Amino acid sequence: MAHLLPILVPTPAHSKIHLAGGMLSWLSEQTLSPGMLVRVPLGKREVLGMVWDRPTETRDTPTHAVDADKLRPITEALTALPPLSESWRRLVDFTARYYQRSAGEVALAALPPALRELSGEQLARRLKKQLRAGPNPESAGTPVSNLPTLTAEQATALEALAQGDASAPFLLFGATGSGKTEVYLRAVQAMLARDPQAQALVMVPEINLTPQLEARFVERFGAAAVVSLHSGMTNPQRLQSWLAAHGRPTEEGEAAGVIASPVRIVLGTRMAIFASLPRLRLIVVDEEHDPSYKQQEGARYSARDLAIYRGRLENAQVILGSATPSLESWHHSRPAEQGGRYVRLAMPNRVGAIARPDAPGGGLPLVRRVDMRHQPKGAVVSPPLLAAMRERIARGEQCLVFLNRRGYAPVLHCAECDWKSECPHCSAYRVFHKIDRTLRCHHCGYTERVPRACPSCGSPDIRPIGRGTEQIEEHLAELLADVRRPLGAAATGEAGTGGGPVRIARIDADTTRRKGELQAQLAQVHEGEVDVLVGTQMIAKGHDFRRITLVAVINPDTALFSSDFRAPERLFSLLMQVAGRAGRDSAAGASEVWVQTEQPTHPLYEALKRHDYPAFAAQQLLEREQAGLPPFSFQALVRTEARTQEGAQAFLNAASALGQDAATPLAVTLYPAVPMSVQRVANVERAQMLVESASRAALQRFLSDWQATLHDLRGTPEGQGILRWAVDVDPLAI
């Protein structure tokens, strides 16, 4: 007898099936349990699908009308692969519901792309191969012997973690260099020892931090115990990691779906939150405040927030770690009497400082502000900063110069006619890159040779305005041309280049395009072959540089005046992170952070000077509360793209008018449509509309009812001009 199976398939975002949750029905001769992969005919194509749970009254997955004549059989079932777990499926359901997408889209996007290509037979062969070749991950959890002695702060935090249960997530609030990674390593170790089957998931915000983390975990637990999952991997590599984490069927129990030896530790970026981890017991989210945890297309999920949800589903302990937590997480970790739900663990001191209690400020660098209003006009690097850098270099120490803007200059300008290097396709300027003499749009990629004369009036007097990392690198080379590296053996690096000229290196997206370049450049810094490192936020976070004793921030002020209410939070955490790269080796002399600013008394810099995140957070939260902003309210953005700005806004305003009756009783506010801050990209006009409520439940309720309205609008005159629209729940950039 044939069985009727509900199956999730990937569906185009605006189709009717999508609205129905992306679920359709097919016939199958075998009974297949939910979570199994199948290949099914869909229209003229054949696609990968996943058997899903039957909708129940309690779960409001809409049922798709079944037309008996049109029912088709599945092509095949990929029975070699054990089904995805119940809690994995509930994670997908939740993600789809919360972020207003279809479960089909979320589920299929969460699988490694290479799975889509494999037939049942090919997959079975792969699994057999992996079974034969695979190491035995069960041997993991017995780490190397000579572990560092824990600091008192680390020991206290670990004790609390050991006593905690999965019901309350932890926020590990640890200064930069306080040894948070060691806490993660020990927490994972303890979990693996306690439960011989347990799996741990450790997430970092950026791919460029995974090799470093992987090295530390592999060193501790052995290569067999660890796999990585991130978008920098090839499809076959990703499939292999994914299968290792999912576990294979035991040789005897293939049909029974018995899983053997899934790998114990998965390290990854945000996508790893959807890894199949059938025995997940611990989730670590490092640098939990980082905006990279938010997916910016498709289902716009926050991997940090999903970690909390998944922890609850799987009964797994969750540890969020940061020196500058997101204000949301900070607020959740207020004392329980005040309604806090997370447990806050503080590690205010650096590892080195604990060994040397005389070190001031917990071993954190001294922050100095340079008032740029009192410096020579036009100075890019102020004289006192330059003098300090020369001194450091002469002593064989390294300096890091941070500027969050790549290229040579953000604009090229004609003094004669006021022409600027605007992008013809975007409402933005093209950036001047001197190295290859190009003008490049950082939004659409449009690139041209730099003109010899002004394209508008022909004047040869065209000049760069403002500066990027390329220019700072060039400028510093001139300013430091007469400085020699010291001759002492300790400071000359492997290459023995003492007495030679100063070495300046630049690390940003332009210097690290090719695979391996970033790692090679970082290695040079670690080996002491570089005296001055210039870079963007790419070098600001996470790296454990041992010889940097001076960090300079060239021009952070612009972020103080942004219209985005999260700009100060982002700036503060970026500055704390970059400051955290200085003086990580306690053996080095006192380290410093120099901030060049025209607003030296700004409260943000005052708090930075004291390394006082709690004071900064308290002040920001007070402002947010008074203004009714997150975390005291909940937001979603609807974004549209159209050929004209009027078209983009017309859709939003029509949607708003149609939603008003439902919004009012729920106390949901619909704001007017506005152009996005970069209004036009690649000749497409963009607009957005904010939806806000003091209640998360009310906002959710409104959005899910409103979805159908938005879908239907596409067929009306107001919807005609629209190319795309999307809902972003809990948006990070407004």
Ligand SMILES: Nc1ncnc2c1ncn2[C@@H]1O[C@H](COP(=O)(O)OP(=O)(O)OP(=O)(O)O)[C@@H](O)[C@H]1O
């Ligand atoms: N108990 C310890 N004893 C000696 N060294 C330690 C100890 N714990 C950590 N370290 C070392 O201290 C340095 C800083 O630790 P780690 O990188 O874990 O800091 P972190 O808190 O993650 O910093 P950041 O937030 O800046 O990334 C590392 O080189 C690490 O090996």
Ligand SMILES: [Zn+2]
């Ligand atoms: Zn452009």
